[in-house]
Amino acid sequence: MRLLLVEDDRTIASYVSKGFKEAGFAVVHAADGPSGLELALGESFDAAVIDIMLPGLDGLSIIDEMRRRQIHLPVIILSAKRSVGDRVEGLHKGGDDYLTKPFAFSELLARVEAIMRRATASPETTTLRVADLDIDLLARTVTRAGQRIDLQPREFGLLEFLARNAGRVVSRTMIMEHVWDYHFDPQTNVVESRICRLRDKIDKGFERPLIHTVRGVGYVLKSLP
Numbered sequence: 001m002r003l004l005l006v007e008d009d010r011t012i013a014s015y016v017s018k019g020f021k022e023a024g025f026a027v028v029h030a031a032d033g034p035s036g037l038e039l040a041l042g043e044s045f046d047a048a049v050i051d052i053m054l055p056g057l058d059g060l061s062i063i064d065e066m067r068r069r070q071i072h073l074p075v076i077i078l079s080a081k082r083s084v085g086d087r088v089e090g091l092h093k094g095g096d097d098y099l100t101k102p103f104a105f106s107e108l109l110a111r112v113e114a115i116m117r118r119a120t121a122s123p124e125t126t127t128l129r130v131a132d133l134d135i136d137l138l139a140r141t142v143t144r145a146g147q148r149i150d151l152q153p154r155e156f157g158l159l160e161f162l163a164r165n166a167g168r169v170v171s172r173t174m175i176m177e178h179v180w181d182y183h184f185d186p187q188t189n190v191v192e193s194r195i196c197r198l199r200d201k202i203d204k205g206f207e208r209p210l211i212h213t214v215r216g217v218g219y220v221l222k223s224l225p
Helices: 010-022 031-042 059-068 084-092 106-119 152-166 170-181 190-202
Strands: 002-006 026-030 047-051 075-079 097-100 129-130 133-136 141-144 148-149 211-216 219-222
Touching: 002 010, 002 031, 010 106, 010 129, 026 031, 026 106, 026 129, 031 059, 031 129, 047 059, 047 106, 059 075, 075 084, 075 106, 084 129, 097 106, 097 133, 106 170, 152 170, 152 190, 152 219, 170 219, 190 211
Parallel strands: 002 026, 002 047, 047 075, 075 097
Antiparallel strands: 129 133, 133 141, 141 148, 211 219
8 A cells, every 4th residue: 555645744754654654554755745746646646644734835735736637546634723614624625534733643544544445436445355365454364265364564565465456467666666665676675575475474385376476577466277
């Protein structure tokens, strides 16, 4: 899951980024309005957390421009403004939720997960299934053939990305950008090492492997006949 964070307060940005990364998100941070808008218009994200008071361009203007261009990215507005009028304006501008500062990270995480669920029309989005592998996105649990598999947050994020693209080959670049919070570095082997660990947990001990390498292209999660 890939999150856009637009926040100029370094302390808040560091706190929020750390929390989301620990929860398995890849976080892309913008410290001002113009760069936040550029990212929102030019890259793919699963959700965004946007502050209102930003240098260069305010958060409501970012959201307004996104909606004008038919970008339906789920957005939570962060703001020190607490009045009913401010909250109503933020929602009318296209925000999906509004959270006032100070806030507890656990509440922000819950709200982000909620707007992501609401943004998907399919009722199956709370669970993903590939062959005998079941992923519960709400409880963040994984079972295969009824056997519980314990994953670290980053491993869960990697498996979720593969499962959301089940049957489709995803490249190392796509994995790096959606599961980690930086762009592709041809010198790193982080994808290969995490895929190897994930294979040990998902495929080891089962008759049919689900995680397959497509040499020179990437990886695919599927059940072969």
